[in-house]
Structures are given as C-alpha cells and as structure tokens.
Amino acid sequence: MASSSFKPEQARAPAGLPLPTPAVTKEIWNSPYSNDSFPVYAENIDAGHDASPSTAMLSEVSSRLKITIVGGSIPERCGDKLYNTCCVFGTDGRLKAKHRKIHLFDIDIPGKVTFTESEILTAGETPTIVDTGLMLS
8 A cells, every 4th residue: 555645734724715615636536547556555444544544634634624525536445346435524524425436437449548447446336425515506
C-alpha cells in the first residue's frame, strides 16, 4: 500500500473563506488510474484507519473543518476482490455511506484505446443513497 505525505492536522481553512459542502474529490484520487495500480494502492476500508489512510484522512479533515466530504473513489480491497469505492463522511467525521461503483468502465476502440476496469475490479451490486444536506432545484 502506498502512503501519502499529507498530515490531517494540516487541514485548515483561511479565516473568512467559505468552505464547500459537500466537498468532492475525483474518482480514484489516491492512485494512478490504471489496472496495474489498483491492487498496489487498494485499501481495506472496513478494517479501519490503519488499513485505509485515505479514508482516515478524509474522516479527520471532514471533522476538523465541519464539512461533508464525498470522497470521489479509491481502490478498495475486500477479501480477494477489488472495488472502485466512494466514501461519504459527515461533518462529524463519521462514515455516512460507502458506494461501490456498479457500472465499470470498459472501452475497446480498435487501433486506438482499450481499457477494461472489469479485468481487475468487481462491480458493486446496489445503488447508494445518502443525505448530505445538499438540496438541488
């Protein structure tokens, strides 16, 4: 598992700066986006902070800044399977939801590009609904 040099205690916002809520990160933000990298950077989210430094950091930042964070996604290891998983943390730093990507990205344009997430990742099974406090109209 790769590690980050980011320290959660570095999370702070300049006085008067409005914070986004929810804050959203990108898909696979803790790893290069490649099938070769997913197993190297995969974290066991359910095993807790030591086994998932990426989600531990999101949890602490959301708590320190009192914001909801939609954590894009990271490669998740669960047993012998890998998932593309998004975690949502509430303003108290607690995990509100965990979503495993259902529709994996597979593309094959002959002579141009071929990329198949399904070669290494397992598809999630259910949609996820979470109350972030955000209202859209």
